[in-house]
């Protein structure tokens with residue numbers, strides 16, 4: 176059975192685990208405490224929704240359900256992108272809670288975007304991901320990453336690309 180050492184499993188915020196798959200530079204900047212004064216409307220809206228839902232429960236994005244004698248962990252997200260990152264983030268929740276199975280679902284229509292289990296293969300993939308995050312987080316400067324579509328909606332766009 177493949178496992179992840181505790182220091183590695185609890186080393187990063189689960190949201191950072193997902194973000195690293197989205198963009199290693201964005202992860203590095205957030206990890207080192209950089210937040211921007213000016214944020215785009217999408218991020219402000221998301222932050223407001225998150226704050227509102229936080230009043231309703233401790234972690235509004237994670238739900239637990241009983242199915243066929245086992246606990247199903249639902250990780251509910253508003254957008255379809257960065258599935259690999261969301262899968263890693265959900266697996267962190269599974270392993271920390273001792274659960275075996277989870278689903279990434281869409282907020283609106285509850286479509287299942289991806290299913291995650293605590294299989295050796297998935298745990299090994301997450302471990303490699305976390306080890307890469309360790310390396311990245313210890314860099315003195317943020318890693319260079321290419322411009323892409325994701326940059327157009329990123330709050331760091333001006334920081335990264337406008338001289």
Ligand code: SF4
Pocket residue numbers: 198199200201320321322323325326327329330331332333335
């Ligand atoms: S603007 Fe692009 S490169 Fe810069 S942090 Fe955002 S996604 Fe990454």
